[in-house]
Amino acid sequence: MAQETSGYDAFAGTYAAENETSLMNAYYERPAALALAGDVPGRRILDAGCGSGPLFAALRDRGAVVSGFDQSAGMVDQARKRLGDDADLRVADLADPLPFPDDAFDDVMASLVLHYLADWKPALAELHRVLRTGGRLIASVNHPMMVNLTHRAEGPRPDYFERYTWTDEFVLQGRPCRMTFWNKPLHAMTDAFTEAGFRISVIHEPHPTPEAREVYPDDFPILDTFPTFLFFVLEAG
Template sequence: MSGRRVLDAGCGSGPLSAALRDRGATVTGFDLSRRMVQLARDRLGPGADLQVADVAAPLPYRDGAFDDVVAALVLHYLEDWAAPVSELRRVLRPGGRLIVAVNHPIIYKLIHPDADYFAVARWSDEYTFDGQRATLTYWHRPLRAR
């Protein structure tokens, strides 16, 4: 990773940004949540290149600005991936790498055994984080879906 310019799309509290930076990458990150960006700034330091931005809207970066774009556990929150993936591609240099990680689609079928695996579907699940309850909403897509 040394010397690579990496965009951490949906950086959350910054653990991936920190790991990439520690391996020598120049990391830029954004998240929709101001609180998450602040947590990332606390983790990475005041000079970190972090901002609030929406992966589903035009991004505040120039064309071809990054060698790699990582969107880890981000896109499965969106119903439509077309515009976000196009925008992530726009900020990649020619030949750059778009690295995407999403929940495996079998999780939906395991949690909802009567659901149609092949349908694109919205679903929510409740979690407890540090004593606080939260509901996260996802979009299930089978492996063949675009």
């Protein structure tokens, strides 16, 4: 499968707990995604790669009609615990045909999911299919410059324009974790979006929320001066 999330099954509960309060998720990525979504009451929204459901919950609390899916069954189990048995949650792979009809959604939120895919073409075609004309895809991915500089610090300077895979190994609440990503330069991302029939309306490099300065005083200055994630708002043509 193109999207490697089998590791999430191994530490789904640990990741879900970390996601609740982490600097990267709770004070950076999720607030930025919600701000880009704006007013959502009554909007039909698909949470693509929903994980344990914190974004799903926030959108639902704001009045949206939300569906979600994730490739990891373990993460969907965590989402059901949070959201209840009546939540529209599926186990599905973004690299495969999605179990939703054409024109089913006003918005798709794809938070930190596309960078797991080597080839964005099939996934973007499916997301375009399930969006109504004029609907929005709001996506966040690893910032290519962040990846480039991280690899430069670890060894020979990489080629920014090269598309390559890399694996992040880290400890999460005492447990070793491993995730594999695909790096793409910015122009490869924008080309993929436009070729799939999307119009780029926003490219955004957010700051963490001001509250993060007090909660994470040591890490805040780094994140506040150099972006880790890159955000897009795309309109389906």
